[in-house]
Amino acid sequence: MKRAQPLRRDRARLPAAERRRQIIEVTTRLIAERGFWGLSMQDVADDCGLTVPGLLHHVGSKDSLLVAVLEHRDEADARSLASQLGVPIDRLWTEGPGLVTLPQVCAALVRRNAGQPEIVRLFAVLEAESLAPDHPAHDYFQARQRRIMTTLGALVPPPADGRTVASQVVALMDGLQIQWLRDPDTFDLVAAWDAAADRLFR
Amino acid sequence: MKRAQPLRRDRARLPAAERRRQIIEVTTRLIAERGFWGLSMQDVADDCGLTVPGLLHHVGSKDSLLVAVLEHRDEADARSLASQLGVPIDRLWTEGPGLVTLPQVCAALVRRNAGQPEIVRLFAVLEAESLAPDHPAHDYFQARQRRIMTTLGALVPPPADGRTVASQVVALMDGLQIQWLRDPDTFDLVAAWDAAADRLFR
DNA sequence: GTCTATAGGACGATAGAC
C-alpha cells in the first residue's frame, strides 16, 4: 500500500549532481535507522520521490550506494575538522610543533559529532555490521581502523605507546557515542568526553 | 536452489527443550554474522535441520526468537561471572567489604568475553542496531544499559562519581571489543583491557 | 533522467495433514 497511484509525480526533475546529493543524504538517514541489511532501495526511492529503477540509474547498485555514502562522509568530516582546527586539510594528520595535539583533535571530533547524531549512528551501526567478512563495507572499515590507529598514534608523544593510547581513545569515543545515542536528551556527549579525557590524558 | 529435494529429512526428532537449545545456539551465531535485520528464518531452519514452519512451531515468531536469545545470554553470563568470582549469584552486584570490586568485575568480564567472540559480536551488532526505537530489542538494551550503569556505578568508592566512572568503563570495554573483533588474531583483548584499566583506575 | 513493466527470488507467517 505504499505507492498505490501510477500517476505522474510532481517532483521536480533535478540535475544529476543534486539528485545524487539528495540520495546520499536520504540513504544516510535510513542506514542509521536500519543498518545496511535493513535498508531497502524502495524506501530510498520513495523518500527521494523516485522509482526504484530511477534510483538505480544514479547509483548503480545497493552496494555501491553504500560506498558512496561512506566516501562522502569521509570527505565532509576531513573538511570540517580541518576548518575547526584552523589547519590546512593536508596538515590534519601530522604532528609537530605548532600543529595539532591528540587532545585537540579529539575535542574537535567530539564536538563535531555531538552535532550530527544521525551520522554517528550510521557509523555505529555499520561498524558493528561490517565485522562480518562478507559485509560490503568490511574492507572499508578495516582499512579505516588501521588508518585511524596509525595517524592518531603518531600524535602521541614518545614515552607512551602511540598505538595503545590511540586504541583507548577510539574505544572510549565509540563507546560513549553509543551511550549518548541511546539517551540523547539526558547524556551530554561533550561533557562525558571531557571528563574521560581528563582521566585518559592526565 | 537451497533445498531442492522434497525428500524426507534424516535428522533425529529432538525433544522440545533440546531443540530449543539448538535453535538458540544457531540463532546466536547467525545474528552475530548478520544482525537481526539480516537474519532469515530460512537460514536458522536450515542450520537446525528443520523447515521454517517447524522452526516457527518452537519459537512463535522471529521477534520472540530474538528475545529468547538475549534472555538466555543474560542467564548464562550471570552464572559464569558469579562462579568465576566465587560469589553467590545474588551477591554479584552488591558492594561491601569482602565482596567484589569494580576492577575485579571488569577483569572477570573481559576474560570471559575474550573466550566467546561470537557472543560479543552478537551484542555489539544488536547494541548498535537497537538504537532505532522500533527495533525489537530496543527496550531490552535501554533497560540493560540503565541496569549496568546503576550496578557498576554502585561499586565505585564515594569520592568519584559512580555513574561517570561506570559510563567510561562500559564505553572502553565496548570499544575495545569492537577493535578486537575486527582483528582477533593480532589484537589481544585482555592485554588491551589491562592496559586501559591501569590508566582508568589509577 | 525518469518512467512502466516485469523478472525472479526471498521473506515471515499460516493452515492443516500426519
Place this chain on the structure above:
DNA sequence: GTCTATCGTCCTATAGAC
C-alpha cells in the same frame, strides 16, 4: 514435533519506452 503447500509481501535488478 514436523511436515507440505501456500499466501501475500517485499526485495534487487533489468529491459526498453519516452
